[in-house]
Amino acid sequence: MKQRINRNPSILALLLSIICSYSWAQEFPDNIEADIPNDLSTEIPLDSKIIKGKLDNGLTYYIRQNSRPENRVELRLAVNAGSLMEDDDQLGLAHFTEHMAFNGTRNFEKNELINVLQMAGVKFGAHLNAYTSFDETVYMLTVPTADTTLEKSLQILEDWADGISFEDEEIDKERGVVIEEWRIGQGAQRRMLDEYLPVLLADSRYAERLPIGTKEILENFDYQTLKRFYEEWYRPDLMAVVAVGDIDPAEMKAEIERRFGDLKAPDKERAREVFDVPAHEDNKVVVVTDKEATFNQIQLFYKEEGLPEPEETFRDYLEMTKHNLFTGMLSQRLNELTQKADPPFMNAGAYYGNIIRTSNAFQQYAVVPENGIERGLQVLLEENEKVKRFGFTETEFERYKKRMLTNYEASYKEREKTESSGYAAEYVRNFLENEPVPGIAFEYKFLLQFLSEISLDEVNALAEEWMAEGNMVAVVMAPEKEGVQVPNEAAIENIIQQVAESEVEAYEDEEIASTLMEDVPAPAEITSEKVIEEIDITELTFANGVKAVVKSTDFKDDEILMTAHSPGGHSVYSDEKYFSAANADGIVQQSGVKDFSGIALQKFLSDKNAAASPFIGELKEGVSGSAAPEDLETMLQLTHLYFTSPREDQETFQSYISKYKSLYQNLLSNPQYYYQDKVMRIMSQNNPRGGGFPTQEDWESVSFDEAMDAYKDRFADASDFTFFFVGNIDLEEAKPLLATYLGNLPATGREEDWKDVGVRPPGGIVDEKVYKGTDPKSMVRISFTGEMPYSKEEAYELNSLIQALNIKLIEEIREKKSGVYGIGANANASKYPYEHYTITISFPCAPENVEDLSQAVFDEIKKIQDNGPTQEDIMKVKETQRREMETNLKQNNYWLQALERAYFTQVDPKNIVEYEDAIEDLNAEDLKETANKYFNFDQYVKVVLYPEETTESADESGK
Structure with missing residues (x-):
């Protein structure tokens, strides 16, 4: 069970996180099951595959038949009440109520509920869980449909809705568990949160109602105070039941009506209030430090005044698309800056969405080096100014539109193979936050029809709207460390003012090559082919000794996964060269291949569902990757180039070392990391290769030449490599591609194996x-x-x-x-x-x-x-x-x-x-x-x- 403060990103944001493929020149598909009218004022439809309804008592339900995975069903009970509903004597009791749901109900005494589900193969934590946040409480069950398990699981949901026992003895026992959960949450992050949250959410109830509550109340509340929360807020008009899986929808509907139709509201219903975050005309700055803080972090919140506008019409959907275009392009620009030799930040990004349910904001974050807060903030703000004054470029815009369509196409192709858990989460958000759920067919076809109508000027205009003066909060968090100066609020305010008045230059987008490989070799000979029928795999061996093991499946329509290994790894190098060899793969991954820098490679792949990356472990080296079937060749070309043409780039090397030195600089100030480091060193008897977090001296010992020599050595001979491919791969179509890109990898036929470097735990x-x-x-x-x-x-x-x-x-x-x-x-x-x-x-x-x-x-x-x-x-x-x-x-x-x-x-x-x-x-x-x-x-x-x-x-x- 966990607490949650921030909402999940919308389905659009989730889709945009996938790297997939789409050909911009593709003709408009005519077989997408969605009707998209031209009138943007039309309401967004509900996915026709969802059965959504409301019982007479106000309880909402969502039902969907879905056979991925087979013989499983995802059940949810969503309660539109969380810690915001607590009275002053109930702080933490919304979350405590959630705990009590697992400690006895009308039909399951004490821990019998968990026992019954475990007998059906349900794991506590993995398949049986819940969370409480400011605004909601959600119970989650993943259960098999066999035997009587589904019937018992529905009984459990019914009991949670109106049958939690709240036995005195069980309440007192659970105090210890909840206080231990409270204890886990203590630390630098919580102390800093307690300082900046009242500024970020000033004059709002949210700042006073963190879901975990207070230790004093958790230890001392009386039983009736807890029961009062349940009696007042667990009522049908604030509840939804979700059932998605391998079920008969009509039977499930009848079960929900039978089990939940008689639930009654309390005689005197309390109003379910909506609490906003009041706006403020000025900008606010808060700087918080802590001796146990790990990183220097900057967060900017350009808050929107008033409650978020509902997402109801096609026009609203188009606005969300503009938001995603803007934040996606800006995040890519920020990512490019992390690749500089002396990067202003190790990680940075932008997002538009809610801070909490009732307050939207344009948000940015950056993790910056020690003594780099002023510079990091300045660069972050300068990038904002570049967008405000010059906008994004046409090439950025066209590239990101292609990427967006690529993402939606991939999801559309997998629409029949989507896991039930994803649907269940969507429907919970629809109930709690009114997030649209039109289905991927609608979303994909909508973009195909309307994306071209979005102009670059419309997207660029969001900069002035989102970054207007006032109602902005800048949060700086930093370790409290001797010899390190952290700027105060006045210094931060001064930087914000200076950047607003300074001159900035427009961003210049680099030109990207159109192909990865211009000279493609002829397919090599396949010297043997062996089928293992029991598990339906085929082993191919090429003339250079490379082996490929292929298993074709129908589990996903748009997925091919790859990995490869060869014995050796960094175990073959001396202790003196170990750290260079162990980081060689990361350096090359960031550097790119051939004439493509790491950034250029990302841009080239932005409209393709293909990825590959090399790795060097202790005992083996290899390459991992994934692709859509139509982009298999691109993944194989990347793989080939990582063997034959790794890019050597001193600037990228300096960037890599600089970032990791900064990330690890204060890591051990955090007690948990310090403890982990000690454990690893004790377990390896302080063997320099046995674990423990790298020191600053370790990072300084990494040599560019040694790292590149080790990398090239590991991938100089492919004759002992075995590749594995699993997914929607047609073997006969794939053979010539595998023979071309794997069969022509360099091979010297050397005999090599890994070495035992002697890491052992202590005895006794x-x-x-x-x-x-x-x-x-x-x-x-x-x-x-x-x-x-x-x-x-x-x-x-x-x-x-x-x-x-x-x-x-x-x-x-x-x-x-x-x-x-x-x-x-x-x-x-x-x-x-x-x-x-x-x-x-x-x-x-x-x-x-x-x-x-x-x-x-x-x-x-x-x-x-x-x-x-x-x-x-x-x-x-x-x-x-x-x-x-x-x-x-x-x-x-x-x-x-x-x-x-x-x-x-x-x-x-x-x-x-x-x-x-x-x-x-x-x-x-x-x-x-x-x-x-x-x-x-x-x-x-x-x-x-x-x-x-x-x-x-x-x-x-x-x-």
């Missing part, structure tokens, strides 16, 4: 305490490690054991002891560089509870060692595994990773689908044996983070 019992930070919170990490004979069967047993342990850790440590908000164990069985395993259990908690909870974790492990998991837990694990494999085997990404892992570890790839017998044979006795084999209480590492000023009693308890 290691119990370390780390002191960092001022907040009253600790982090505990317990790791069991050792050598093991690697096999698929042994790895499966180990991971099944951890799944069973996780069930018990949540039941005992979170639910019964109320000592943590979250706790989890994970295990990893590795074949390389030596056969070994690592089991890690981690959780945050109050410092004074560290030892008690650690012992409780050990006790749960020992129970399994003595008795094995319960039969009920075994059944939960088995069902979860069946459900996960049921969906995994219809995911391109799962197949890509599984195939790559099988080939690299030299395991028979047919094992990917041979899982049913292993699940069926799983039993408590075998897991008991596995627990005794791998939980060795004579060899483990326990590392605990404590606050710097730990109380004497907490310190003593940790000894």
Whole structure:
């Protein structure tokens, strides 16, 4: 369960985040299922595939049949009430109410609700969750449709709407869990938020109603105060039920009417008020610092006066399109500046949308170097002035329109393969925020019809509208550090004024080549072709030794995924050259290929659904990529060029090093990062290649020549590379392309393998305490490690054991002891560089509870060692595994990773689908044996983070 403050971006913004393909010269498709009239005053229609209605009591429902994934349904209960509805004595109780929904209802006592769903293979957290924000509370369920699970899940939704028990004992137990969630949120970011939020949301109720509430009220509220919130705000006119999945819509409609039709509103309904953010005529500046802050950040909010205009008509949709064009083009300009040798910021962007539900703003952000706040702010404002005075260029405009259509075309092509969870999220936003949901067919056809009617002048005019004087808030956040000067509010105001009065030069767009490769080689010979029918893959081998493993699927219409590996990685280089070699891939990715800089390459690919990027890991190097079927050749050309023509650019190298030095400069001032760094160094016995965050000296040790030499060396010989392709790929059509671009990669036939660089965990019992930070919170990490004979069967047993342990850790440590908000164990069985395993259990908690909870974790492990998991837990694990494999085997990404892992570890790839017998044979006795084999209480590492000023009693308890 989580809290959420900001809304999700609109569907348009989500679509614009995808890199896809569209040919600008393409003729207007005549088969798109949407009717687009020319009258822009027409109301935006509701997607015809949605059944939306309202019961007599006011409850809204959304139903859609969708078979991706099969045999699954996404259920949501959305309540249009959050922390804004709380009275002064209820701060945090909207969120607390959400927690109580999992602690007993009319038909499910205490934690029975979670137990029932786990027996159906539903994971708490992954498939069963909820969140509370300022304005809303949303419950989320992803469940199988088999057996009686769907019926029980609808009963759960019904109980959440009007049947939460609120037993006194359960309320008191849950106080501990919620306070631990409050504890997790403490830190530099929260302290700075508390300072700038009252300025950003001045005179608004939002500034006084953060969803987590206050510790004092969470600890001391009386039961009736909590129940009062539920009774007043969980009522049918403020609720929506969403059901999307592999269902019969008519049957689902009847079920919703039967279950929710009798819900009644309270006798005296309180008005569901709308709270705005009052405008202010002047600009406001707030500078906040904190000793534990990690980055220097700038945020600009050009707030819009009044409530957001509703998005109801075609004209509104066209306005949203203009907004996306503007912010997209400006974000690209800002991104270009991050590639400079001495970049003004490491990351920057622009967005138009709401700060909170009732307040829209044109927003910008930038992460800047130490002592770079003034310069970063100045450059950010100068870019705004360039747009205000000169506008965007025609080439930028045409390129981004192509990109926009590319994005929509890709989504349109996948309209029959879209996951149900995406639809469910859309419908929740439609209910809560009135976001239009006309469907992708409408959106795509609308753009095809109207995008050309948007003029560049109309988009450029938004600069004056959005960046008008007044009602703007500039927020600066920075680490509080000796020797570093952070500008005060007056200095920031002075920069804003100076830039407004200064001279700026217009942006110049660079000319981009029209092709990646002018000289394309002839296809090489395919020397062998082997089919593995059991998993429907084909292995191709080319004359240069390169192998390609191809699996054609119909899971997605517009997706081909690729990865490749070759043994070696940066393990083959000395410690002195390690850091240069480890960063060589990132340097080349930013530099580009051939005559294309990184920025030029982004522009070239803006209207194509093709991407490829090289990587160099510890034990292997390779290339990963993705493409639409029509852009497979572009992805392969990129891959070919990353082997044969990596671009060497000193300026890009300096930019890369400068950015990362800045990003890591203050990282360890944050207690969590400091702790992670300590853990990694302890676990590797301070091996320089065993982990830990890079130091400034590490970054300064990176040599341009060494990095480029290492990169070229890793990709000089492709003869031992294996490529994997999974997706909508036609093998016969792909063969000549693979033979052309992979079959002609350079090959020397050298024999090479990775090296074991000797990173090992410490032996015996290691119990370390780390002191960092001022907040009253600790982090505990317990790791069991050792050598093991690697096999698929042994790895499966180990991971099944951890799944069973996780069930018990949540039941005992979170639910019964109320000592943590979250706790989890994970295990990893590795074949390389030596056969070994690592089991890690981690959780945050109050410092004074560290030892008690650690012992409780050990006790749960020992129970399994003595008795094995319960039969009920075994059944939960088995069902979860069946459900996960049921969906995994219809995911391109799962197949890509599984195939790559099988080939690299030299395991028979047919094992990917041979899982049913292993699940069926799983039993408590075998897991008991596995627990005794791998939980060795004579060899483990326990590392605990404590606050710097730990109380004497907490310190003593940790000894």
